[in-house]
Every structure is written in structure tokens, then in C-alpha cells.
Amino acid sequence: MDASQYSQAKLLFNEVCELPKASQTERLHALTDDIALIEYVQALLAQTDTDHPRVAQSVLRGLSGIAGEVVKVGMTLGAWKLAEEIGQGGMGMVFLAQRVDGHFQQTAAIKLLHGIPSAKSLEYLTRERQILATLTHPNIARLYDGGATASGQPYLVMEYVEGVSIDRYSRDHKLGVKAILRLVTDVCSAVSFAHQRLIVHCDIKPSNILVTDSGRPMLLDFGIARLVDANAPLDTPVASNIEGGVSLTINTAPQASGTQTKARAFTPRYASPEQHAGLALTTATDIFSLGKMLEELLSNALETSENKAASDPNKGKKLDLELSAIIAKAVHEDPLKRYATVNALAADIARFQALEPVKAMPATGLYVARKFSQRHWPWLLAASFVAVGSVVAAMRITSERDRAQVAEVTALKERDATKLAQATALRERDGAQAARLSAERERDRTALAEAATAAQRDRAKQSEAFAVSERNRAMQAEAAAKQTSKFLISVFENAGPTAASGDVTAAALLDRAEKQLEKDLKDQPQVQARLYTTLGTVQRGMGAYLKAERLHARAIGLEKQTLAKDVKLSASDEKQRRAALELADKLFTQANDLYVNGKGTAAMMPAREALALREKNAAADAVALGESLSQVGHMLVFARKLDEGKPLLERGLSIVEKADPQGVATAYALGNLSWQRFKAGDLVGAEAMSRRALDLRVKQGGSAEAPYAIKQRQDLARIIEGAGRIDEAQALFQQTLVSRTALHGHDNIRVAIGLRRLGLSLVKQDRALEALPKYTEALAIVVKTEQKESPHYQTMNANLGMAYIQLGDYEAAAVALQQSAQYARKLAFLGWQDKLISYLNLLAFASTKLGRFDDAAAQLDEALNISLKTNDDKSVNTISTLVHMVDLASASGNFDEAATRLAQLETLQKDTTLPSNLAAMLAHARARSATHKGDVAGALQAFDVAEQYWTNFYGKNTSAAWLAKTPRAQWLAAKGNPLQRAEGVDLAQQILVQLTPKLEKDAAVLMQLNQLVAAQ
Secondary structure, eight states: OOHHHHHHHHHHHHHHTTSOHHHHHHHHHHHOOOHHHHHHHHHHHHTOOTTOHHHHHHHHHHHHHHHSOOOOTTOEETTEEEEEEEEEOSSEEEEEEEEOSSSOOOEEEEEEESSOOOHHHHHHHHHHHHHHTTOOOTTBOOEEEEEEOTTSOEEEEEEOOOOEEHHHHHHHTTOOHHHHHHHHHHHHHHHHHHHTTTOOOSOOOGGGEEEOTTSOEEEOSTTHHHHHOTTOOSSOOEEEEETTEEEEEOOOOOOOTTOOOOOOOOOGGGOOHHHHHTOOOOHHHHHHHHHHHHHHHHHHHHHHOOSOBTTBTTTTSOOOHHHHHHHHHHTOSSGGGSOSSHHHHHHHHHHHHTTOOOTTSOOOHHHHHHHHHHHSHHHHHHHHHHHHHHHHHHHHHHHHHHHHHHHHHHHHHHHOHHHHHHHHHHHHHHHHHHHHHHHHHHHHHHHHHHHHHHHHHHHHHHHHHHHHHHHHHHHHHHHHHHHHHHHHHHHHHHTOHHHHHTOSOHHHHHHHHHHHHHHHTTTOHHHHHHHHHHHHHHHHHTTOHHHHHHHHHHHHHHHHHHHHHHHHTTOOHHHHHHHHHHHHHHHHHHHHHHHHTTOHHHHHHHHHHHHHHHHHHSOTTOHHHHHHHHHHHHHHHHTTOHHHHHHHHHHHHHHHHHHOTTSHHHHHHHHHHHHHHHHTTOHHHHHHHHHHHHHHHHHHHTSTTSHHHHHHHHHHHHHHHHTTOHHHHHHHHHHHHHHHHHHHOSSSHHHHHHHHHHHHHHHHTTOHHHHHHHHHHHHHHHHHHSOTTSHHHHHHHHHHHHHHHHTTOHHHHHHHHHHHHHHHHHTGGGTTHHHHHHHHHHHHHHHHHTTOHHHHHHHHHHHHHHHHHHSOTTSHHHHHHHHHHHHHHHHTTOHHHHHHHHHHHHHHTTTSOOOHHHHHHHHHHHHHHHHHHTOHHHHHHHHHHHHHHHHHHHOTTOHHHHHTTHHHHHHHHTSSOHHHHHHHHHHHHHHHHHHTTTSOTTOHHHHHHHHHHHHO
8 A cells, every 4th residue: 555545544544543443344335436445544543442532533643653754853744844842641742843944033832732633523614713813812823824844744833932831930939829820810811801702722731821021821732632523513503602602612512333532632630520421612711721820839839938028018918819719619519600701810819819709709707897998907906095095094084083083082081971971872873873874884795796697698698699690691692602503603503615615705704694693683682783793803904894894783773772871770770881882892983993993083983982982881990991002093193183082092092011021911002092193293292102012013913924913014104204214114005015915915005005005105105106006006905805995995096096197197197086076075074075175176186187177176175065074264274275276277277366376365364374386386376477477587586486396395305396397398488588498498408307217108298398498
């Protein structure tokens, strides 16, 4: 037999080795017609005791060795070369590897999994690997890649982490309780992040958690236990949602008669009872393992600690009662009695550290009072000193009074026996009064005790009611999550056989899912809202921004209906608060969708609504609140309200930076604030802040090629470009474009945006001719991924029109700008008024150059009307439109109107300075007016002023600056004076020399200049 036949034998053996013997032959004949191969496998089966799976695995490993090459150092797997074997474990060998495909340098750890999977298992592993690769968290080692060797042995490519196991790190650094709890809390954050994405770890233990030199724990092998679990089915797992955390249940359906359940991949010491029993696994499984690990770390720390550290009073003590309660709840035999989510476990750890009552302890009055005294002991101690001082003073006064009374009694005895009897009677009366007062005090103490008992009983009832409410909510969430998973499974099942073959695209499956969602779950609005949000997020990740916007809007509508229903039914305050925060999350996402789609004004409404909900319902230091402040502040900057946006941006950054200085929210806030600094003219501050944001994005994504790192690099390039470092900026734009193409593929909207930014940079370098193909390519991508009606298409189309104006191709500019203006009219109510005014002014400029004066007049009238409705008469838009009106009037020979408009302008902008391009247009208008009046000297002076302004605006020796000299050349060449005509021809020849290499050969302005020279 050759290697390929051994490989087939391996697959067949794996398929039937655990079937009942009576079924093995029938199954073999169903799988192949090769009699020799069947007989060979039967011979192997005859030597294998099926009651001992390890024997079968040994056979499989032997077949694997025959069928393929043994993996060793120096071999190349895909893009990776094995450099060093760094370990062996229960799941396989681990190698240190280097990337060798030439794209970029990268180090990784490659794990080769034991066992020889079937074709179906490999297909399952591939699908699950894609899910695990989405885990991007500061405390989770990333899964980069994976595949199978030539012999079919699967391998995984993971982030290489330099560190030691968490238990060894704790021992080596002699960590106390507080330090250990901080490490475990970071691990909880990582596990919770994965649970929310329908992924469980299934094998949490100290050796799977490495702590780096900087003290950051990194969770390894996330989901690998699930990948190699021979008992996991090939169909999509069932998911359940518990208190905001998502758990994954692995189906363990009963096996066929006569077989045993396959061994599951877990570590017995940390495995939950349900893992040992082979039952369904949920997030509760990971919570159990976390509890076991926490117990072991704390016990080891307390047993080995000999000296009591001043910074950690818990060192050297027995395990705290509250910590014991937390651990006991986490490792409870019954999964339903453990913490509902990892976040709940982390929250109880935080309460312990803050000296607050923990949920794992009975909420007795004595316990709550003890925790209060622990937090406020300095005040209680001061109060006790005051009380003791008061008692001592009272005793001293009483003693002095008694001595006086004794002296008085003695005097009375000596003076009068009757007086003595009277004093005795008075003392008896006083004794009776004291007894009465004592009885009254005892009655008051009894009443207080009864009231305390009643209050404790009421608190117990409230706790019980809250627990019932939480259990009901968890059950409802679990049911909703199961329905969600059932729906997603049905989408793939209904896709038919072509889905499994890969013929159905992701976009087609998403569209099918949306249609099926509307039909199948119309009576379950909460499930619909969750799925609409998920589909929208996926669409946005694929670059389908318009679809993402529509899906998120649907989710918000359903969420608002649910919130209104809860309020109507008098739902609990806590339930309403959670619902409000969930709605805020969706509004935050919708605002981002609208903003990305160029609908800045429309985006402000959901952004402000999300901020209001978080201000009311979130904690004052909540990260989500900081993100909303940063989002609204950034949109105010986009709307040119820099002073209004600045305090929101700074407050947002302060909140998120304090909560997590290395977090994603901090990078987001830094990027937004850097843009405000840039718009305010603080270029140095803007660049420094943008570079900080970029460093964070690279660390968070694990690479400079991570999506958000690429986006931040483009923002940095725009700031550098604004600072005048054009070459450096263009290099960054080019690098960003290459990165986006490698990450997303060519036909992606993000690549189109990168092409547009590169085109704009080329235009600023006076390379507009090179920019044209960039714009054209970007527009073609947008048409493929979205449609011509998308905001991205129209913005890029307008950029193309402006490039044509700079090249003097006014006909092509008019075509592009006319289309963009038409689209901007439709979106004027969504904040496109300013863009529409700009497009109309540019379109009128092109129309004027083409001699289409009536068209230009109509376009400018429309622009002025819009500007006066949305701005004041001194706004930039109004001033710009009036300048274009002066230019049109003088170009069309209507010099009286030009003079009137010019006087109006001088009144409006007497206290301001016009931008150079507008000042140049006015100077050209004055040159035309002087020419009309026969004022040659005035015309020449006006031409000088105009050309100087254009040079200031575009730069010396740029094509636009030379184009600005064309009117002077044409005017001089048309004069009757031979010297002036010669001067005009000479200037025209100079312009041709400068423009010919930079413009298209058939550009109208080149033809005009050539005709002018030839005519002379």
C-alpha cells in the first residue's frame, strides 16, 4: 500500500472503530468499494479491543506515521516555519514558529493536536477555528491560523506568549491575596469576553494561563478543548444566555447501542462534575474551573507565606470566610447554584476587595453591619472615644454630687432627726423612679430588637424575591439564546447542499438570514432584536455599511418596544435599568453606522440619546459612559462645534483612561480627541495623541495590521498631511491601502476609502492626473459592494469632480458634480446641506468656465437659498456663494450686478479675511471689470493679485497656479497692441510647458492655449 492508501485506511478506521462490531462491516462497504482496503481495515479492527479507546488511538497514530511525514523542526506548515519545539501536552506538541510568507515578520506558537480526525471532524475543526479567531482581548492569546499537515494531522497557529504559569508566577513573586485576586479578575474579564461570543474554554487551569513580565495574565488554548473534543457534534452547538453572559452548550447525545462515550478533553483536577459525567457543558463549567483555580492559588499563597506584609494584611492567615464562600459558590456541584456569569464572580471578588458584603454570604444584619464597620472603622472609633469621655465626665459629676449629699445628710442627722426621716423618704421615692425608668428602657430595647428582627425578615424576603427574579430572567434569557441558535442553524440547513460546498457566499447567507428572521421570529421581538444586532455587526465587519445601518435601526425599534412594555407593566427598577443600558448600546452602534455613512447630523440624535441613557443608568465611572461622551464630542467637532465638543471629549477620555488605560475605549477616546486638537490648529498635540492611540491599537490587535490599527494609521496620516509633511503622509496612505487590501481583499469598501484618501493626497501634491485612476477604482469598488446611491460613492464622485477642476477639465467635472449634487439634495435633511452648497458652488464654477451662465446662475441661487436658511448671512457658505456670484456676473459681462454683489460682500466680510481661493476669484472679477472699463493698468494689477492668491492657495509652480495665469494670457493675446499680444503668446507657451506633463492630452485648456499660440 502507498501513503495515500494508508491515509484512506486511517480515515476508514477512525469512522468505524467505535461502532458495534456487527455494524462495522456494513459501514465500511457504505464508505468504499475497495475490497482490499476493507479487508485491511477489518484486520486492524480484529486486533483492536473496542472497549479500550486508547488502543484504537494507538492504531490511528501508527497509520498517521505511515501515511505522512513526521512533523519536526525546520518543516514549513502553510506560512509558518517550525523553529523550535517548546513543549508537549495532553493535546499535542508545541513549536515556536516564524512567519515566512514575506508579508511581515511575526512569531507564533504552533500546536499539533493529537489524534487523527475524520473528514467531518476536520470540517468541524475548521469552522470552530474561524469562530475562535475572532477572540481579540488583551488577556487572551489570539488564534491566528490553522490547518492540517499532509497526513491529515490538524494544527493551530496561536499568539506566542512569553511568561510563566499563574501558579508559578504567584509562588515566585510571593503574591498575597490582593495581588492574586487582581490576576484572577483579569482572567475573568477574558473568559467573560469569550462567553459573550458563544465560546467556552472547557479547560481552565493554571498551566493554560501565562503571566508576562509586566504582570498581565494571558489565557491560552481558548476553545481548543472544544475543538479536539471527539464527542462534539458537527452541527452548530446550542447556545444559552444567562444574565447578559452567553454560554455554549456542547451536545452530548446518547451513543449508538453497544458503544461508550468518547473521552472528553479536560483536566480532571479542575473539571466540573458535569464534565466528569459527560453532560452538557455551559459557561458554568468555566466558572467551576475558575473557582477551583482561585482556591488553589489562595491556599498556596496563605500556606507558604511566613511574614505578614504591611501592604497586604491577608498574608499569613487562613483563607477568609468570605473568600471561602465565593469559592464554594463558584464550585457548587449544581451548575444552577453557581454564579450565573463570570462577571457575577468577578463582581463578588470586587466586593470583597472593597470591604462590601459579598453575594455568596447570607445577607444577615450582623454581617452587613460588620462590613459597614470594616469600611468606616475610623469614624466608629472616634465616636467611641467621645462616648467614653462623656461617661467618665458623668461619673465624676455623680461622685461629687454623692459626697455633697452625704455631707448634707450628716448635717441633717445632727440637726434634726425629722429631717433624716424626710431624706430617707426622698431616697425611697428616687429608687422607685429609677426602677420605673429601668423598666421603660428595657421595654424600649425589646421594641428595638423586634424592629430589627422584622427588618431582617423583610430583607430576607427581598433577597429571596430578587433571587427568584434573577432565576426567571436567566431562564428567559437561556430560552431566547436557544431560539437564537436554533434559528442560525436553520439558516444553514435551509441553504441546501450548495452551502456546504462553499458555493453560497457569506453575503448571500446573511441576506437569507435576514429574510428568514422577519418570517420565523416575528412573535419574539427580543430574539429578533438580538439577531438583528448580530447580523448588523457582521455586515459592518464585511464593509456593508448601509445594510448594517438598516439592521441596527430595526434592532433599536424592537428594543424600544420592549422597554416601553416593561415600563407599562411596572417592571423592577433594576430590570428597566438593564433594558435602558442595552438600548443605549444599540443606539451607540447606530450612531456610528450613520456617521460612517456620511449622515453626521442624523447620527447626533441616537448618539445623544445613548449618552442620556448612560448618564442616567450607568455608574459615573463606567467605560460605556466615557465612550458615549467621546462619541458625542467627536460628532460636535465634525459639525464644526469645536469648543462645545472639547469638554465632552476630555471628560470621556478621563473616565475610560482611569478605568483601563490600555483598553479599547481609551484608544477610541484618544483618537477622537486628537481630531479635535487637529481641527483647533494644535498640530503637535494632535499628532502626539494620535500616535498614542495607534500604539494602543497595535497592542490590542496584536499587530500593526489589525483593522483598528490600520484605521488609526490613516487618521495619523491625515494629521501629518495637515502639518505640511505631504510625502510622509502619502507614504502612510499607501501603506494603509496595502494593509487594507491584504486584510479585506480588493473589493471591500474600506479599500475604496483608502484609495480615496490616497487620491486626495496626490491632488494636494499637484498630481491630480495620478489621482484620477485612484478615484475611478474606488468608485468601481463601491458599486460592487454597495450601490451608486451610497454616501461613499457620491463623496468620492465629488472628489473626482474637484480633481477634474484642478486639471482644467470642466466638462468632466460638471458631470461628476451634477450627480453628487443630486444625491446631496436627497440627504439634505440628514445633514448634507453644507456638502450640497459646496457641490453647487463647484458645479457653478465649472459651468461658468464652460460658458453655461444660465446653469451657473440657477445653481448659485439654489446654494444661496439653502445657506441663508441653514446659516447666517456671514457664514462661510454664504460668503463663498456670493464670491461665485461675483465671478459669474463678471464672466458673463453683467458688470453692474458684479459691482452690486461685490459691495454686498465687502459689507459682510469687512471684519474677516477671505480664504486665498475666494480672494483670487474676486481679483479675477475685478480684472474683468477693469478690462470692461478700458483700465489696462487696473486689469494688470488685478491679474497680479489673483495669481498671487492662487499661488498662496495651491503652491508655486502647481498646475492650478499656472491655470490661474490663463485668463491673463488670453486677455493679452486679444489686445490690439503687438507688444501685449506677444507677451500673451509668450505667457501661453510658458503655461503649456508647465501643464502638458500634468494634464490629459485632450484637456480643453491645453487645446485653447495651443489654438491661441497657433493663431499668432
